[in-house]
Amino acid sequence: MAKNTGRAHRVGAVKSRSEFKRGTTWFKRDTGTGRILNGSPNQHKGVRNEK
Numbered sequence: 001m002a003k004n005t006g007r008a009h010r011v012g013a014v015k016s017r018s019e020f021k022r023g024t025t026w027f028k029r030d031t032g033t034g035r036i037l038n039g040s041p042n043q044h045k046g047v048r049n050e051k
Helices: none
Strands: 017-022 025-030 036-040
8 A cells, every 4th residue: 555655755556556648748547447537747656657
């Protein structure tokens, strides 16, 4: 389980989430349903990248 440390980083991985990049935006996806959750110009913390 991922836990926030309060020091701008996270300990552990965020389960059931992945992210991918289109253009300059990183999109976070729920791996169970495949739905896109949100987009951000920066990478999300503790979320694995799709290939």
